[in-house]
Amino acid sequence: MFAGCPFKILGQPKFVYDGKWLKMREVRFRKCDSSPEQVWESVHRRRDSNSKPDGVDVLAALHKDGKKYFILIKQYRIPMAGMCLEFPAGLIDDGETIEAAGLRELKEETGYTATKVLSCTKGKQGLSPGLADESLNFMMVEVDGDAPENKNPKQNLGDGEVIEVVLVECDRLLSYVELICTEVYVESVVYAFALGMNYAQRFL
């Protein structure tokens, strides 16, 4: 399982804790024969190993009354013990395609129906590769806010979800996250996207 690894892996990976949703793993290794033995702990979702990422983040641009907004969500996250600003997102169900999962999660979490899928990333993007093997894909969609199905968006939330929809004008995303980032946890991918937009506008 550690093909291409530059470290010397010692023995077998060991699952040291087995929870309902998560497992904790310990891998013992050396950088080279003369280096001290080290241990790398990591966390893994309980799932059948497969080629798909765990989840999908939906970057949705809402066109409405001649303006453009990103559809973001704010929700309380028990692991962080606080409110987080995030892209609509969710885990991909068994047998579900990445695009279908993204469209479903956008609809459930925000009530909006995507009008057009602009792009979907390939491979798996690691969320926190030093800590976990969790991964996702990004899907970019356009939402026609003037279409009948998007006039009165209604969420359809699960038992563990309380979600507020936040619309942010596209060209103000960075100033918005800069303003609220000390009040709520802004998810790192949202902040990185905003910094990327700003970088392109200033320097390219």
Add this chain to the structure above:
Amino acid sequence: MFAGCPFKILGQPKFVYDGKWLKMREVRFRKCDSSPEQVWESVHRRRDSNSKPDGVDVLAALHKDGKKYFILIKQYRIPMAGMCLEFPAGLIDDGETIEAAGLRELKEETGYTATKVLSCTKGKQGLSPGLADESLNFMMVEVDGDAPENKNPKQNLGDGEVIEVVLVECDRLLSYVELICTEVYVESVVYAFALGMNYAQRFL
């Protein structure tokens, strides 16, 4: 600790596994009185709780011979069991400022000395808020590649690190990650930054 939480937290959070670096936590909750009891498992770094984020990601633009490059790194990640393309980054040491940590990690991991700090985010940006409380800040820096200290950059790596420096022309970041994302795991913040740049260029 769960101030502002919309869920009904049941009992005290319980640490169910205590490793060398990581701890696993279980929180029992209900969405409301009539909802079923649920459990939220999460992972937490062993650290003194403090107001700083765990780490810092350095978004470094190298100016060299009239061209601009992002300084990225590629490294094998044991949790992912594969190679990852990432921003230079690292944990913030006790007593260290975020900026000092960012400059130190850039130098250690890539050999480059930043010439100018352009910005540093505030608050804490969650990396995977449904899974962990891990957080970081982003620091943007400029590196003068024609300066004497950056002519022959030399890494200074730790015992658990094997890192390759990757320079990608700034305006080609998205096409680069699109090309390699099925061969290596592209860290989600790198991909999100590239998508943000592309979004601004196409739509704003």
